[in-house]
Amino acid sequence: MLGSSRAVLLYTAVIGAAACSEAPPTAAPPIGVPPPVPDAAMLGSPLPRLSAAQRARFEAGRSVFATVFTPTTGLGPLFNAVSCASCHEQPVVGGGGNNDPAEGSEDVEVHATAFRGGQCDDLAAVGGPVFQKQVTPALAAALHITAEPIPAAATDSGHRTTPDLFGFGLLDAVPEREILARADPLDRNGDGISGRPNRTADGRVGRFGRKAQVATLREFNRDAFVMEMGVTDPENPTEQTVGGQPLPPGVDPVADPEISQDQFDAADAFVRFIAPPPPEPLNPAGQIGALTFARIGCTSCHLPVLFTGDSPIPALRFKRVRAFTDLLLHDMGPDLADICLGEALPSEFRTEPLMGLRFATAFLHDGRAATIEDAITLHGGEGLRARNRFLRLSAFERGVLLRFLRSL
Numbered sequence: 001m002l003g004s005s006r007a008v009l010l011y012t013a014v015i016g017a018a019a020c021s022e023a024p025p026t027a028a029p030p031i032g033v034p035p036p037v038p039d040a041a042m043l044g045s046p047l048p049r050l051s052a053a054q055r056a057r058f059e060a061g062r063s064v065f066a067t068v069f070t071p072t073t074g075l076g077p078l079f080n081a082v083s084c085a086s087c088h089e090q091p092v093v094g095g096g097g098n099n100d101p102a103e104g105s106e107d108v109e110v111h112a113t114a115f116r117g118g119q120c121d122d123l124a125a126v127g128g129p130v131f132q133k134q135v136t137p138a139l140a141a142a143l144h145i146t147a148e149p150i151p152a153a154a155t156d157s158g159h160r161t162t163p164d165l166f167g168f169g170l171l172d173a174v175p176e177r178e179i180l181a182r183a184d185p186l187d188r189n190g191d192g193i194s195g196r197p198n199r200t201a202d203g204r205v206g207r208f209g210r211k212a213q214v215a216t217l218r219e220f221n222r223d224a225f226v227m228e229m230g231v232t233d234p235e236n237p238t239e240q241t242v243g244g245q246p247l248p249p250g251v252d253p254v255a256d257p258e259i260s261q262d263q264f265d266a267a268d269a270f271v272r273f274i275a276p277p278p279p280e281p282l283n284p285a286g287q288i289g290a291l292t293f294a295r296i297g298c299t300s301c302h303l304p305v306l307f308t309g310d311s312p313i314p315a316l317r318f319k320r321v322r323a324f325t326d327l328l329l330h331d332m333g334p335d336l337a338d339i340c341l342g343e344a345l346p347s348e349f350r351t352e353p354l355m356g357l358r359f360a361t362a363f364l365h366d367g368r369a370a371t372i373e374d375a376i377t378l379h380g381g382e383g384l385r386a387r388n389r390f391l392r393l394s395a396f397e398r399g400v401l402l403r404f405l406r407s408l
Helices: 003-017 050-068 139-141 168-172 178-182 217-229 261-273 284-295 372-376 383-392 395-405
Strands: 107-117 119-121 156-160 329-331 348-350
Touching: 050 261, 168 217, 168 261, 178 217, 284 395, 329 383, 372 383, 372 395
Parallel strands: none
Antiparallel strands: 107 119, 107 156, 329 348
């Protein structure tokens, strides 16, 4: 259990930190005096303090993001969706997806890897780790398949819901040292939390993806075009394959790369500059819920605030980000384990950012939890102590904590 002084400090950070604030931290508003209601029309808007050229780039990127591809304009031949916006759609373009696995949504992906002898193989040589759920008519006719098959080499598979992209540019601007400062892989402080970074093959700290397997937002966006839509660009000009074999002749009529550098740069700017949603104002019950969230230990992983570093872009420079994540890997126990990626073991997942949580329609990495409460009760491993404290809360305490989370 957190000490009372630390809990009070975290409470102030949780309810007082404004996303992307230009001002230094301030105390929480007095009980009974709610802050101004944020304008709902701001959702999906660009970050403040962009230049006119950057805002124009953002809007051009929104158009690319919404472009519907067809086989004659570059779609496939392996794909999950026909546009970025067809998955990142709720409640606005750039948001999350229809993430209910029971509905067989196109927004829920299939991933598979092989984990043997403590080593992770992402199966990239045979089409992994994303195995596309749709194929173009030409590929279906040539190979007599309706989806990319998972190879026999896979030892584990799992589902992945579509995350919202709110505030991703700010997460990209958080310095590595800020992430590493929170790591405690040996749990030296004895709190049961031993977060550690995932690292890429060249040693960079990962932060994007449910396993923190991708180091930069640009790489995350680049990979999404080809893995989700089969659309190549100058930085990623190679199509996905079926089982590592060359695609049959004639199934992909569009020469690679299928979008220009300018189109990709615009889409990257849209994702980089989309602002996190402002949290809803908290009434006194919600403020008590924020304190309860800290008191039971949730903020040990869902860190309320991160800070960006220096940047040539003023909108990203030295900002306070109300992210509710430490961007580290945590062992969530065997019941949630599925695939490995990079240095992340099957049971390890990056702490999910909670910016925009109130707009989510399904919870956890695979959407198995229908409600926020369900998601909390499914926490295991390093999340077990906080989960058990949550289960011991009174009905009132549990209710106000959930009220707080539904304000994010």
